[in-house]
Amino acid sequence: GQQVMQIPQYQHVQEGEDFTTYCNSSTTLSNIQWYKQRPGGHPVFLIQLVKSGEVKKQKRLTFQFGEAKKNSSLHITATQTTDVGTYFCFSSSNTGKLIFGQGTTLQVKP
């Protein structure tokens, strides 16, 4: 079945370093969403990408949707301790099932 693979699973960075997480699908996605889950919390919506090659920015966060709409990335510039958490990509399969990537857990050392 359709899967969304997300890498890396974990990332430890020094505060101020950049961070990137990637999601890859075996099939074309209609859209992709990104969520952040703080430790002990629940996933919170960050952004949705719909168009091929789309790039969106939210302050230090940059989201990209690949030209073939099979991959996406989230890049954080100059990480801060407030960026700690798990970042998930999310989409729906062509049969309507909702699929989350496995998540990338970000740790930031002050």
Place this chain on the structure above:
Amino acid sequence: KAGVTQTPRYLIKTRGQQVTLSCSPISGHRSVSWYQQTPGQGLQFLFEYFSETQRNKGNFPGRFSGRQFSNSRSEMNVSTLELGDSALYLCASSSWVNTDTQYFGPGTRLTVL
């Protein structure tokens, strides 16, 4: 607007028992989805309800079931609990279709002893 609420927040059960979890979506939202979150498996889709009908179902055994009421509130039931059912169960509501933004509740932490 009030957010998604889930009750109870914490639950301890023993193997073989059954459990019912409740989710109240954001007012006006008609789609409710359920997810199981475990450290090893991440977020796994259980099922989605829309207008009292199950619209999609994930790959979970028949012990996991759910329903949605006319006011969009949803319940999920797990029968014959197993140790591996220990997890955080999250529900999320969206306004219309499941590809809309998912608004998550705080979750129910289920521990099976």
